[in-house]
Amino acid sequence: MSAIQHAFRPEPISVPSSPAVGAFGKRPHVTIRGLSKRFDKAVIYDNFDLDIPRGELISVFGPNGCGKSTLINMIAGLIPVDAGQILFDGMLLSEIKFGYVFQNYREALFPWMRAFDNISYPLKMMKVPAAERKARTEKLVAHLGVKLDLNKYPYQMSGGQQQLVSIMRALIVEPEILFLDEPFSALDYEMTLFMREQLQKLFMETGTTTVLVSHDLEEAVYLADRVLLLSRYPARVADFVQYDGVRPRTDATLSEPDFVRTKAHCLDVFQREVRRS
Numbered sequence: 001m002s003a004i005q006h007a008f009r010p011e012p013i014s015v016p017s018s019p020a021v022g023a024f025g026k027r028p029h030v031t032i033r034g035l036s037k038r039f040d041k042a043v044i045y046d047n048f049d050l051d052i053p054r055g056e057l058i059s060v061f062g063p064n065g066c067g068k069s070t071l072i073n074m075i076a077g078l079i080p081v082d083a084g085q086i087l088f089d090g091m092l093l094s095e096i097k098f099g100y101v102f103q104n105y106r107e108a109l110f111p112w113m114r115a116f117d118n119i120s121y122p123l124k125m126m127k128v129p130a131a132e133r134k135a136r137t138e139k140l141v142a143h144l145g146v147k148l149d150l151n152k153y154p155y156q157m158s159g160g161q162q163q164l165v166s167i168m169r170a171l172i173v174e175p176e177i178l179f180l181d182e183p184f185s186a187l188d189y190e191m192t193l194f195m196r197e198q199l200q201k202l203f204m205e206t207g208t209t210t211v212l213v214s215h216d217l218e219e220a221v222y223l224a225d226r227v228l229l230l231s232r233y234p235a236r237v238a239d240f241v242q243y244d245g246v247r248p249r250t251d252a253t254l255s256e257p258d259f260v261r262t263k264a265h266c267l268d269v270f271q272r273e274v275r276r277s
């Protein structure tokens with residue numbers, strides 16, 4: 001193991017001998033074993049294993065088209081797996097509550113519903129009575145300290161506000177795990193910075209296990225407790241890099257030695273994977 005790997009305290013990703021204890025020395029939240037997926041002749045995953053620790057924010061980063069979205073979509077049950085098993089504390093997806101935030105906020109919200117109704121919609125699907133839906137939505141908004149007119153329709157809100165509504169809609173069910181697929185990529189830079197702070201605040205408030213696909217290495221490291229670096233497909237774990245930067249992370253974080261080293265290490269791994277044909 002090189003000196004730089006020591007500095008980042010990478011943790012080996014291996015199939016634990018007992019499913020009760022994962023690679024992190026504690027029970028993993030999500031256990032993926034033997035996952036396989038192909039699209040026509042392209043083998044995207046072939047017998048892929050991964051443990052996702054509880055209560056951490058995991059950024060997924062890797063070469064273009066390597067299978068980042070496919071991974072979270074399979075974990076979230078949006079696309080079927082060809083083979084393998086994904087368990088959440090030993091349970092199936094159907095037995096847990098999870099939230100998913102799509103990249104394209106423009107198509108994610110119901111345009112005929114006000115922000116408030118968009119946020120509380122999953123509760124309606126769960127047949128929660130109207131009074132309780134209202135109370136829970138108000139509580140979530142107050143808890144997060146979101147300053148937004150919830151009577152507005154999506155077309156009356158900025159992209160960032162719409163994405164914030166999408167995130168709150170994902171959180172309203174008090175998910176055990178939250179998936180975000182490049183949630184800020186359609187936003188302008190100012191809004192992206194604002195939304196990163198919102199996400200970080202949410203994460204610090206709720207401690208929800210979060211899996212974030214990002215195209216931006218700086219963002220991936222800045223937000224993460226661990227960065228999952230994938231290889232080109234068939235995707236392997238090229239590295240699973242721990243980053244312990246104190247939260248809340250700020251602009252100053254970006255020039256801290258630990259951040260700079262972690263990002264440089266991730267970039268090294270990424271470039272090695274990109275060069276590999």
Ligand SMILES: Nc1ncnc2c1ncn2[C@@H]1O[C@H](COP(=O)(O)OP(=O)(O)OP(=O)(O)O)[C@@H](O)[C@H]1O
Nearest residue numbers: 039040042044062063064065066067068069070071
């Ligand atoms: N429904 C599909 N049918 C056929 N091929 C698909 C489908 N979905 C994804 N793929 C292919 O599978 C590979 C992985 O796609 P995926 O979107 O998971 O990658 P990604 O790493 O998220 O991509 P990007 O970096 O572009 O966001 C890509 O080559 C993609 O073209």
